[in-house]
Amino acid sequence: MPVARPELSDSRVIAHVDMDCFYVQVLWKTDSSSLKVRSDVRRQVYRFKGMKCNDPILANWSYCESVVEQRKQQSLRGQPTAVVQYNSWQGGGLIAVSYEARKFGVKRSMRGDEAKQVCPEIHLVQVPVARGKADLNTYRNAGSEVVSILSRRGRCERASIDEVYLDLTIAAEAMLADNPPECLETISEDVVQSHVLGLEEVGSDARENVRHWFTRSDASRRDKLLACGAFIVAELRLQVLEETEFTCSAGIAHNKMLAKLASGMNKPAQQTVVPFSSISKLLRTLPIKKMKQLGGKLGTSLQIDLGVNTVGDLLQFSEEKLQEYYGVNTG
DNA sequence: CATGGGACCCAG
DNA sequence: CTGGGTCC
Incomplete structure (x- = not known):
């Protein structure tokens, strides 16, 4: 039986890097x-x-x-x-x-x-x-330069000429063990400029909120791993800029789908983190057409034939039901 | 002809 | 395998 489902309870650290124009x-x-x-x-x-x-x-x-x-x-x-x-x-x-x-x-x-x-x-x-x-x-080769830099810290998957997925799980675990953010005295400005979904972005001081999120010692292991991932991505993006003159945007999350979604949220030259605790709120209201693979006729069919408009709406349908409609894999 | 073309995935 | 869908 074909299986296209991610593992349950997943704490991988995945980045999606998207070059700006x-x-x-x-x-x-x-x-x-x-x-x-x-x-x-x-x-x-x-x-x-x-x-x-x-x-x-x-x-x-x-x-x-x-x-x-x-x-x-x-x-x-x-x-x-x-x-x-x-x-x-x-x-x-x-x-x-x-x-x-x-x-x-x-x-x-x-x-x-x-x-x-x-x-x-x-x-x-x-x-x-x-x-x-x-x-x-020319563009393909320029993309390869970027991949060669990103692959210093984890395995790369080229998603297109200008997009790369990066598995930073190992590197983030190592950083968490050796040199966790909570022990750092100073945090570089590039890291603090990250966007972290779910943080109350009150007008007062978003910077301080982010700094606190990165350094809190009572955070979950998941959050700490993502924080390490965001550190590493900030470093990598700086290296890419120094060595190739290219800017890029990135998403850091526990899987490819969310990392891809996040990389497009703040552009250009910015990065966005999706903590585990922000996922349900994010997806509940997310229009289904924004998800990769659902931007075309399949997404339209979901809306028109099943009345599904947000990812949250999808939860009302069992996997078996969706497979009846769309086949084993697509379902 | 008029978004172009290639890469990849899936259903049948 | 082909034809269709989706992405960039």
């Missing part, structure tokens, strides 16, 4: 492989610009443009920018949008022309093209 960030950076390509081709680009181009590699004008555009990279920091693929039809499709551009209402999956209308000063940069297709290898 990753394709845009990659433009800001100069990595060695793209430099090599650029210096190879730069001379020819200038030679071919405005002419008929017979070289099969350079024949695609989009590629020439993208090579030229990449030279602007450093100056694009802090400016409204989007990465587009295929510029020939209505300016190409946006696949990443900088936070500066988002302020103007520029959205992913707009066309380049559309983005120019709402944000005339936006910089549109094309992804490289190889064999007539968008070539994402």
Whole structure:
């Protein structure tokens, strides 16, 4: 029988790391492989610009443009920018949008022309093209740099080009045994800036609440493990920033689903912890469509056919009942 | 044609 | 295996 159920009573420490508008960030950076390509081709680009181009590699004008555009990279920091693929039809499709551009209402999956209308000063940069297709290898390689840093502290699972799950259970247990947060004299600002779900965020001093949560000696073992995990993730995110210039956001929780949910709650360049005690409150009212796997037709079917709107509503249905509707695994 | 394409999972 | 769904 297929089983797709997590273990009961789970105290793993799982992080989900999500790069902020990753394709845009990659433009800001100069990595060695793209430099090599650029210096190879730069001379020819200038030679071919405005002419008929017979070289099969350079024949695609989009590629020439993208090579030229990449030279602007450093100056694009802090400016409204989007990465587009295929510029020939209505300016190409946006696949990443900088936070500066988002302020103007520029959205992913707009066309380049559309983005120019709402944000005339936006910089549109094309992804490289190889064999007539968008070539994402530059971004894939940049993602690998991040994975190599994250894997210093735990096992990594690449979830996509710009997302990684990290199992920090072992590292958190070790930290709890050797050097628990409650014994630390000072706690770095990066850690205190974490968001912890379920903490009363009264206007007075959220910082002090977080600091207290991290250092309380009477916390449950689960909470202490998550606190250690959040420490480690804060360190890792700093190392990623120092070594790659990339910022990312992260969620820290007891399983992948919750870590993924949390990483998207505070962006960019922030991290969010989901303590065990906050889970039921969080899920009871969470719209089902926000959960991974339920954003499409399955989620719609849950709403329309079963009247399930929140994760809490789902509890009224037995596993067997759901399997009747959707099959053994999906159910 | 007009969000594009690839990776992965599942049901039948 | 194919065809459909989902994600980025």
